[in-house]
Amino acid sequence: SPDVEFCGYCITHPSESKINFRIQTRGPLPAVEPFRKGLSDLMGVCQHVLNTFE
Template structure:
């Protein structure tokens, strides 16, 4: 069938210029946009080992972001990325748990008010 791509794209690619150390890397995240890019950038910039962190969207018609991390002290950029993704996951779980607890509490109060 014309136009179908049977080859699966990787979700994450690591792009590193020749001659640079592991502390300065651009990651390409496919099928992502500003939602993950800005949230992850915010979390990573709170890490004292991260010297620079930024992202760009290559083109509005492409759903991928280029995410650049530069670390201090020779630390590989993959470590803060992994920690940042885990921290962001924990934050999202906390927000979801808090939201669900408040919805449950609201519904219980509404049920009491109806009686």
């Protein structure tokens, strides 16, 4: 997204089911909006992969 300046993640520890995300936006856009859009896009890609291999 052109509104996102930086996006990254880290996994705190392999034994923990926890991921930290950092999203830095340009301007007043709240980070939750591009985060939700990214998750939605990822779900679409995963669904496409599942459909391809069925």
